[in-house]
Every structure is written in structure tokens, then in C-alpha cells.
Amino acid sequence: MSDWDAVTVVGRKAKVGGSGPKEHVIKSSSQINAARRSGAITSVDKKYGAGNSKSDPEGQRLTRIDRSDEIIVPKKIDASVGKTIQQARQDKNLSQKDLATKINEKPTIVNDYEAGRGTPNQQVLAKMERALGRRQRRQESRKASVRAAGRAGLDRRNQDATTFPADIRTMTTIHNRDLGIQDAHTFSLKNKGVKLDTAADIKPFLEQLSQLKNVAKVDISGNTISPECSGLLAEALLPFKDTLKDVNLQDIYTSRDRFEIPASLAKFFPVLLQLPHLSVLNLSDNALGQDAIEVLEDFISKCKTVEYFIMSNNGLGPFSGARVGKALYKSAKLRDAHPDSSKPLKAFWCGRNRLENGSCEALSVGFRANKELEEIRLYQNGIRPSGISKLISFGLSSLSNLRILDLQDNTFTLPGSYALSANIANWPKLIELNVNDCLLKANGCKLFLGKLAEISDKSKLQILRLQYNELEADSLEIIAQFLKNMSDLAELELNGNRFEEDSEVIEKINDIFEDKGLGELDELDDLEEPDSDEEDDDDEDDDDKEEAEPETEVDARLKELEKELSAAHI
Secondary structure: OOOOOOOOOOOOOOOOOOOOOOOOOOOOHHHHHHHHHHHHOOOOOOOOOOOOOOOHHHHHHHHOOOOOOOOOOOOOHHHHHHHHHHHHHHHHHOHHHHHHHOOOOOOHHHHHHHHOOOOOOOHHHHHHHHHHHOOOOOOOOOOOHHHHHHHHHHHOOOHHHHOOOOOOOOOOOOOOOOOOOOOOHEEEOOOOEEEEEHHHHHHHHHHHOOOOOOOOOOEEOEEOOOOHEEEEHHHHHHHHHHOOOOEEEEOOOOOOOOOOOHHHHHHHHHHHHHOOOOEEOOOOOOOOOOOOHHHHHHHHHHHOOOOOEOOOOOOOOHHHHHHHHHHHHHHHOOOOOHHHHHOOEEEEOOOOOOOOOHHHHHHHHEEEOOOOOOOOEEOOOOOHHHHHHHHHHOOHHOOOOOOOOEEOOOOOHHHHHHHHHHHHOOOEEEEEEEEOOOOOOHHHHHHHHHHHHHOOOOOOOOOEEEEOOOOEEEHHHHHHHHHHHHHOOEEEEOOOOEOOOOHHHHHHHHHHHHHHHOOEOOOOOOOOOOOOOOHHHHHHHHHHOOOOHHHHHHHHHHHHHHHHHHHHOO
């Protein structure tokens, strides 16, 4: 037997013959018999499963954990889930970087999840599921048939929509503005994957274009074009300057280096400025960044005909985003000065561009100068509460004609929720509001919904998206109270919030939709458990501690910026 006064040493320093034997698991019959003779053990229990031909190390691992005083490594994501993520990503032709950008996470996170190294995070998994259109986690609520029917209904709505934002289930920006242009008046190379490097490469396509008459739409999206070919194509557009209305230059610089992109745009933009009827311009999914901001800013400043400017997923960043905002201001003043030869800007998309807080003041100036704006989409831009507050209070609040506002996947908390609540009445024509994944939090949701209730009898809202905002049951009560007043509301999205799916209030909301004969809730298959822990309150307080500048100071600074831009423009 062991000496009571002996010091027991564990770990790597323990050696046979020292203070104690080295830690190991007794397995062989000879070792077991020797231990029995010494009195160390009196019985043997099989703690892990193993066949005669295949060993199972799980019991050994558990034995070592029982004897260890080290920190236990957290459980990693299951390998099958990682393979599912990888397969779904590859099916959509996305790189790990593309998926990471889409869900606002680092590429290393995606890599760790696919390799089975990542620690499970339900919020990250939920983002991946929505981005890839595939469920990695077990769904425990609702019957499969109900979910399938709900998904089918959502898919039909998406297909029927004339304009649909950069859908979170796809990487490419989806924009289908219907101007009533017939196929006979359309020149399209859409998604042909053609690499246009030299004059010889583009020559056959230019010949096709020259044979058409009254071309109203040119779509070369999904190809890759060099500066040389850009110049040749731009020149080929001039014969149609009196009929051309829609130009799609989306995703045309794959594999091009940073110098080729601005050089190519420098060929296109001067020609586009000569098109008096150009109404739609799509520059999305091109890596413009800071390299192309000079030529882009100059073009926007001089543009006075484009009504629908689509520019999402361009990697602008806050610096370039601010310059775009200033250019929008100059463009507005140019349009005002030439009303007979210009058209007002109606739609501006700038989603997934990392605009962050640094661009919000300049964008506010640009937005409020374009007072005819009807549609703004700034989804997934990493804008924090103070930036959202400025953007809404000093920019969007001036747009009385606003019909569609998409701020999905930015961060509101209480400051942003307050700004949204204070200005919701300024948009009497609003038909769609998307604040999914904006973290309004429980108090912010109550504040906003309370203000919405005050104008519910006048509201024209048809679509209200409030997913993943920590909305709780008390907010559902507010919705149930004003919902019957909102006769036009057809889509209400509440998934990912904190309430019980089978609650009486949800049943009441469904009954109201049924009685109206219009409208429905989304699938409530990813709800959080209601949680009243004090830790949540502490977290909310920390998130809302961003100091807000006095409004008078912000307003004075924006007016000074407007003054500088006006002087420079003149």
C-alpha cells in the first residue's frame, strides 16, 4: 500500500519509482493481474465500447479527463455539418471569402467550420443557413410539410418580385428592374463567362450588336472584360444613345488586376454620360474599392439621368463610401440646375460595401439632397448605432417619398431604434422596411413598434422584416394590437426572436391575418428561448453606451460640408 506521507506527483513529472507511477490506462490482463496482486484494484469495469477487431478510444479519453485538472477543450462542430457547409458553398460557386463577406465574418471562421475545428455558434450557423439556403441544424418546431409549404411560398414571392435585393441566399446582387424592354431591343452576354482580352475576342460580339436596331438594354454581366475591349464596346454604344435605357456592367472584372478596373471604367463612363435616356445602371459585384474611387466619384458627380443606381458588393469601405455620398450631393445639385435635361434619382443600392460609421455623414448629405429618392438599400454594411442614428436622423428623415428602406444586418441597439422610431412617420409612402439582423433588442423593438402603432391606421406598409432582433413577447402584444389597422401588410417576418412559437399571441396574429384574408407570418423555426438572466441586461447596457454627439453639432458639421461641396461644384 502507499505511504500516507508520500507526495503524489501527477502529470509528465510523475515517474515509476518516484513519488508515483506515470498516469496511464491499465489494459492488458498481465497489468490487471499485477495491479490486483499489489492491492491497487479490486474489480475491473469496462468503461468504453470496443469490439474484438476495432478499438474505441472514447473510454480512455474520458478516463484521462476524469484524472486531469486541465481546462477541457470546448466541443467542436461536427464534421458532417462542416461537409454540408462546404458542399452548399461549392454548389453556389462561392469561395470561403465570399461566404465570409456575405455573413460578415472572417474567412478563418468559415474555414474552421468546414474543417470541423470551429466551436459551434448558433448565430453564425443561422447566418450560414440563410446565406446558403440549407439547414445544418435539426429543426424541432413545426411539421416538415408546413415548412416546405412556407419555403415554397417565399420562393414564389421572390420569383415574382420585379426588384429583389442582394438575396441572402445568393452571393450575386439580384436586380430585375422591368422597364418593359423587349428582347428584340436587348443585347445580352449575361453569364456567358466570356473572357474579353483583345479586339479579336470582342469583334464577333460587336458585329452582333451592330446588326440590332433601337437597342434599349445592354447586359454584359457575368463576363470579364479588359480596358481595351471596354473602349471598343463603349464606342459601339454611341449609335444607340437615343434609345439606350438600361446598362448592366455587373460582375465584369473577374481575374482583372487593380489597375485594369479603373482603366476600364474610364472607357465606359464618358460614353454613359452621353446617353440622355439612361435610366438604370448596375455596377454591382465589381471590386472597385479605393482604386476606382476617383473615376467613380467623377462619374456620379456628373451623372444627371440615371434614376436607378445599383452598386452593391463593391468593397468600397468607409473612405470611398464617404466620397460616393459627396458625389451624390453634387449630382443632385447638377440635376436641380438642369431640370429639362435630367431626371431625379429614385433608387440607390449600396449594400455589402463595408460603409461603416465613417461614411454616414457624407451619405446623409447626399441622400437629403436627392429628395425624390424612393428606394434605398444599405444592407450588410457594418454600420454601428451612432452611424445608423446619423444616417436616419440627418439623411433619410428628409425623404418623404421613400417607399423601400433596407438596412438589414447593421447594428441599431437603442440609439438606432430611437432614430427609426422618431422618423417612421416621415415616410408616409413606405411599403417595405427591412431591419432583419439589426439587433434592435427588446427595448428597441418595443419603442419602434409603439411608434408604428401610433400611425398604423395611416401606414401603407406591405412588408415588415424584424427577424433576429431579440424581440420578445411584449412586442408581440403591440403587434397584435395594431395589426388589424394595417390593411396592406402582407408579409411579417419575426423568426429568430425571443418568444414561444406556440404562444397565444402568435395564434392571435395568425387569426388576424386569416380574418383579413391577406398576409402571413414567416417560418418561426429558429426562435431563441426567452431568457430573463441579468447578464442580458448588462450586455444591453454595454452595447448602448456609444456616446451620441449633440444633434446641433452634427447638423452644423453637415451644413458646413454642404457649403464646401456647393462651392467646389460651382
